[in-house]
Amino acid sequence: EHNNEKDFNVALCIALESERGDEKLVNDIASIFRRMFGSHEHLDVLFINEGQEVQLRKVCCPFFSSKRFNHPDFYLTSSEGYGLEEIRACYKGRRLMDGHPDGYMICEIDPPIAGQSYGLGEQNISKVIIASRHSGYSLFVIREWPAYVHVARLVVGIPDNNFFIAKNDIVSIGWGELYESSAAAKAGFISH
Numbered sequence: 001e002h003n004n005e006k007d008f009n010v011a012l013c014i015a016l017e018s019e020r021g022d023e024k025l026v027n028d029i030a031s032i033f034r035r036m037f038g039s040h041e042h043l044d045v046l047f048i049n050e051g052q053e054v055q056l057r058k059v060c061c062p063f064f065s066s067k068r069f070n071h072p073d074f075y076l077t078s079s080e081g082y083g084l085e086e087i088r089a090c091y092k093g094r095r096l097m098d099g100h101p102d103g104y105m106i107c108e109i110d111p112p113i114a115g116q117s118y119g120l121g122e123q124n125i126s127k128v129i130i131a132s133r134h135s136g137y138s139l140f141v142i143r144e145w146p147a148y149v150h151v152a153r154l155v156v157g158i159p160d161n162n163f164f165i166a167k168n169d170i171v172s173i174g175w176g177e178l179y180e181s182s183a184a185a186k187a188g189f190i191s192h
Helices: 023-037 050-056 182-191
Strands: 011-015 044-048 074-077 088-096 104-113 125-132 147-154 170-179
Touching: 011 050, 023 044, 044 050, 074 147, 074 182, 088 125, 125 170, 170 182
Parallel strands: 011 044
Antiparallel strands: 074 088, 074 170, 088 104, 104 125, 125 147, 147 170
16 A cells, blocks of 8 residues: 555665666666566655654565565564573564465474474575464454464475465464563563
């Protein structure tokens, strides 16, 4: 929704390391978009700064990132155990779809989960798949903290251009909670 209009438009938001947008890049993107969707369709291209990226990540996931985002999007822990008691910074990846109504979110986590408990030897788990535990709650616009989630690990690689996941691509790790800040995660963990 843009400027209180009721119809929805697509915008491609690009965070660049330089301060200025690139006119040639915009023209190249427009050319590719026209070939794919026809000249009757419209795409806004916005160049955003780091502060705008922080705000944008609160309402959507990137579909591609060439590097890790500088600021964690939220923090994962578990008052239920499952080896997830340590507070981990989470960096949103893309949204993956399957049978879950809200879809799944792939996240890079820091610190990683020791893989030994999962038969992975020295290979640690640095990416998890999360899904909302409660019906009617979304991970893609979190309105209430903490957000209660299912946490799973990938058993196969998911290519960057794939936005679908099958149930046999993941194995459950357990239940967790997402917090907006590490301080809130510490306080929430203590209160449980």
